[in-house]
Amino acid sequence: MVRVLERLGHTVEFPAGQTCCGQMHYNTGYQAEAMPLLERFVAQFKGAEAVVVPSSSCVAMMRDHYPIMAEHIGKPELTAELNKLLPNVYEFSEFLTKRLGLTDVGAYYPHKVTYHASCHGLRNLGLGDGPQQLLRAVKGIDLVEIAGLEQCCGFGGTFAVKNAEVSSAMLAEKTNAILNTKAEACTACDNSCLMHIQGALHRQRTPVRTIHLAEILASEDGAVIA
Amino acid sequence: MATDARTAILSKIRSALGTKATPEAAAAAWAGLPRDYVRVSTGTKSELIERLIDRLHDYDAQVLEVEATDLKAGVAKMLTARGATKMLIPLGLSNALLPEGVDFTVDTGLSAAELDACGGVLTEATLAIAETGSLVLQNVAGQGRRAGSLVPDYHLCVVDVAKVVGTVPEAISALQATAGLATTFISGPSATADIEMTRIKGVHGPRFLDVILVH
Amino acid sequence: MSGTALDPRTAPTFPMAAHKLMGDTQLRKNVRHATDVIQNKRAKVVGEMPDWQGLREAGKSLREHTMKHLDVYLEQFERNCTAAGGVVHWARNGEEAKRIVIDLVKASGSNEVIKIKSMTTEEIQLNTALEAAGIRPYETDLAELIIQLGKDQPSHIVVPALHKNRQQIREIFQREMNLPDLGNTPQDLADAARLFLREKFLKVKTGVSGANFLIAETGGVCVVESEGNGRMCLTLPETLITIAGIDKVVPRFQDLEVLLQLLPRSATGERMNPYNSVWTGVHPGDGPKAFHVILMDNARTEILADEEGRQTLNCIRCGACQNACPVYRQTGGHAYGSVYAGPIGAILTPQLQEMHHAQTLPYASSLCGACYEVCPVKINIPEVLIHLRNKVVKQNGPFGPEALAMRGMAMIFRSEARFRAAQRFGRMAETPLVRKDGNGEGWIGWLPGLLGGWTQVRDLQEMPKETFRDWWEKRADAKGGKHGN
Structure with missing residues (x-):
């Protein structure tokens, strides 16, 4: 993913403190355990122009559940940051096709x-x-x-x-x-x-x-x- | 003293909702519900008729189109084709529909067994819905009580093309004023797909349904 | 599974029941065939509706609105039905509802009833109670007749006998109707049912039905069906008793314009099912002389009280989620230990049990979302499943092995240092389990304890020697740059 994005002329950063979106916890019923991971995500990624994620289910977790979770946490500044961040979170293919409007990224794969x-x-x-x-x-x-x-x-x-x-x-x-x-x-x-x-x-x-x-x-x- | 079930249920609902809704508030909220779907069909009358016929054929119903002046002959033709000789008719059905040579029995409140002895039934309809191929019958003159169009094995239904509407919402609007009447929507002959999802015509209701469209 | 009623209070866990049923290849084949056929039919008739999404949205809003004003609409229904000559009863639970039915049947002087297929009567096991009271119920829907004569249990909301094929049905009918020469085409079998039941329709004096919709504005009741058995039960007996959950009310007659489009296309893949009956109280000279309707709670108010679970009550019982569900398609309905199977069952059953039973059902889903996609009233079933899982986790307390493992992992994910350490530790811990394959790659073919389910049919590739993080940092070092922020 880094190679493709850099080939397309983008600067990629990898916030070292990132871990997990919390989907496994949330979807298994451990909502309380997932809450701090939302806060961690926002802290790690706030200010990014775009957050590109190589797994669609992580993005779904963020888009579908983070707003509800933020509501539960009830910190206005967290909600505000999340609302700024979420529209810029993309699944990788979606970033290419929807944000960049590309289909051909110059790959060769004869299989x-x-x-x-x-x-x-x-x-x-x-x-x-x-x-x-x-x-x-x-x-x-x-x-x-x-x-x-x-x-x-x-x-x-x-x-x-x-x-x-x-x-x-x-x-x-x-x-x-x-x-x-x-x-x-x-x-x-x-x-x-x-x-x-x-x-x-x-x-x-x-x-x-x-x-x-x-x-x-x-x-x-x-x-x-x- | 133990509360009765009605009081208990209504009070549980109110405590679950945290409010006691009023009919006025409910009516206002209902009026604001989104209805972003097709209410009124577009298309000409002849396109509607064509669609209705197409849908009826899909249900394996036979359809005959006749001019009003040829109605009696049309009925005779359909009954002959089905070999129907003993037909039930509801109260108030116009004599102009009844050809000679067929035994018509008026449903004056016959027993279930007497209804069962009739090979077929001839009725009119309140309206027909093109989109779904449905006939709507109500307990009025010319259509009769519900069991009449149910127990006999063959149903011949005469529909004036003026009564054909395009969509389900149009039908429901047209029925609103008489919503309190016993009303039956009939879409094709009785059917089931309970065995291996194979559609079979006719389990308990009429196994055969034909429609005459009167222009 | 046959014989004993599906009862969530005594049913085995979902994985246990699924294990047993998945050994029945005939059943799986039957379920697969039936759900494939309905799904294809549904896709065709839904595809021809350009306004389908608008209808779904309208259906959802309408049902949400109804639940928010449920007390108002139930009172309206009661008033208008009573004014039209009906008698309205209220039942807090299944026991009360059954007692009311039995008393009414006895008062009508009958010792037998003809029944329209009704999930609500299945939910409360009405037939068992009727039989215990000396009243013989005759199921008249073809599939329900197959179930009743076969001493079986329903496995689908709309097509309850879809787990049986024609040969199996033929054997049941041959035996129970005493028809040794019965053919095995679906037509032969349907004809046999017609003859068997016609005599009952003509002579039994009391009918029992469920309801699809109770219309508050008019006091009318709507029943949607295909075979005409419903119309027989609604019009030929002298007494009609209708049992409906309190969730079945709709505000106005006009609302049928939405629901009568959504339901048939979703349920059976038809533009309209063969028969819809709407009646209002008693119609002199047409149908029963006495009409009773029982409004039953049976834990629905508990669901209403849970804002996140409430949308479960919006269900109009079309079964589309069952046909679309990849889990249901593997196991069939009996695995859910309840008459409500499939995705809707996985959320409805535990809530109807007030979360005291059926705790494995919310986990009987991969959360793939196929159910939500087809639901005509847009119930977000995956969301409710997750909500119920949270309730189960809270019930199970913090000290089970799963809870401990989950908390441990959450702790690791909350710290970069611990996350790095865990990646290193993971590589060490897995070492004894890793075997090299022919390509020199490391794979794990056996995992202990809770994770053993994974390695029944799958291997797990060993953790990479170099993680993305390692690669990234090495590259950054080579460039002389920083690691990120």
């Missing part, structure tokens, strides 16, 4: 790839086919559509552990659909889905890899497969 639409990107962020537009503009890529594009991979944070069996069945459908495309790699805008899918593809001893969209867009020599 057969399929795209998985992560639920939070699809439904909470409304990414639409933005990520596919970026992929279609990659030179050399053979982009193949997956059956059940909008079906959840079954990760869902602690869901994968608490309801491991159902999660596994959902995942099996997803990996079958990926294997049916005969793609070399599956890409997405969310690391958690990719980690989940990669875990099953590896267990099944398939050579198919997962690769983050940013890694494809960063590729100029086309050499890397994940």
Whole structure:
């Protein structure tokens, strides 16, 4: 992601104090534990021209839940900072297509790839086919559509552990659909889905890899497969 | 003394809401609800009729279009095609609809078994909705009580094209004044998809529904 | 699962029930087929409505408005229904509602009733109570008949027998209707049901129904159905008893213009379902001579009191969330231990139990949001699930292994130093579990304790030797720059 942004002429900073958005805590029911992480996020990132995040579910957490959480915390200056910051928080593909208005970022990736639409990107962020537009503009890529594009991979944070069996069945459908495309790699805008899918593809001893969209867009020599 | 259920429930609602709403406040808030949807259809009358016919065909209903002067012949044609010889009719149905050679029984409050003995029923309708292919029947002259259009296995419904509206909101507006009447929306023959989602016509209501549109 | 009623108070946890059901490949195939068909039909008829999002917004606002003025509209309904010759009863809970029904049936002189499919009567297990009181209930909806004759339980709000295929239904009908030569096409089976029930329709004197909408303005009741069994029960008996949750009220007749568009397209994927009946009190010469309606709370006021959970009451029982839910599609409905299955069940059931039972249901979701996307009244089910998870966490207290782990992680995330240390520690701690694969990459194939679910079918790649943070800082050092701020 850094490579793509710098190639496009942007200055990237990485606030060293950043940790986690708190989604896992919040979504599992530990709202109280997530609250300080919101304050931490605001402290780390306030003043940024744009905050670019490589995982759609983290952005969904910030957009959908941070305002409500800030209301609960009840500090007016925190709410004010958050309100200033949030409109400038972008998921990576969204930053490229919506803020910068780009589809071709000069990548070269001569491989057969399929795209998985992560639920939070699809439904909470409304990414639409933005990520596919970026992929279609990659030179050399053979982009193949997956059956059940909008079906959840079954990760869902602690869901994968608490309801491991159902999660596994959902995942099996997803990996079958990926294997049916005969793609070399599956890409997405969310690391958690990719980690989940990669875990099953590896267990099944398939050579198919997962690769983050940013890694494809960063590729100029086309050499890397994940 | 134990409070009665009514008092208890209403008081729980009020404490849950933290207020006691008034009918006036409710009416004012209701009037301000967003209604950003299609209320009135665009399109010509003939487009509406075409849409209605299309929707009725979708439900496997047969549709016949006739001029008012040919209505009796139209009814005769449909009944012959269905082989219907013993038909129920509601009170107040115009004689002008009734062809010769068919046994018409007027529903003067027949028993359920007597209704069941009628092979079909002939009625008019209050209105029809093009968008959904629905016929709306009410308990008025020419349409009759609800069981009459239900128990017989075949329903032939005569609809004046003047009574065709485009959308569901238009239908509901038109029905507002008579909302207190027993009202039935009929969209195609009785159907079920309870077995493997396969649509089957006719479980308990009429298995066959035909419509005559009168111009 | 068959035989015993679905009761959240005694049901196994969701993961346990799911485990059992997921072994039934026939059931999973049936559920998959049915939900695929309905979803496709729904997508088609929703797609042809350019104003669908406007209708959803109107539906949502209308339902929210109704809940905010629930007392006003219930009183209006009561007044107008009574004026039209109906008798209105109030029931605080299922027990009171059942007692009222039994007393009314006995007073009508019947020892049998014909029933329209009603989730509310399923919720309170009315049939069991009727039978115990010597009253025989006949379910008349085809799917409910299949369930009743098969001594089974409903698994879907709209299509309660969708977990059965035609062969299974045929076996039930052959046995229970004594029809050894019955064919197995859906038409044969529907014809058998028609014949079996027609005699009941013509002779049983008392009908029991639920309601889709109670219209406050007119005192009218609306029932939406497909087969005509509903119309039979509403018009042929001499006495009609309708049980409705207090959430079923709508302000005005005009509101049907929204709800009668949203419901059929969402529920069965039809532009309009075959029959909608609207009646108001007693209509002389048309239908029952006596009409009773029971307004039942049964914990709905508890849900109303919770501002974040309140939107659950907006549900119009279309089942679209069930068809869209990837979890429901794997397990079917019985896993939810309640007649309300799927995403709506996962939020409704625990709240109807006042959070005393069914604590695993709020976790029976990957929060993928497919339910919210299809909900015709825009209930944000994922948001309510998270809200209920928070309640469960509070109930479970701070000392369980999960709570301790979560607090530990939160502590790490609150400090950069601890976060860095944790990354280093993680790499050390995982070392004994990491095995190299053929490509020389490290993977974990077994995890202990709570995390073991992950490694049932998945590996976990070892943490990178160099984190992004390491890479970033090394690069910054090389450039002679600072690490960031």
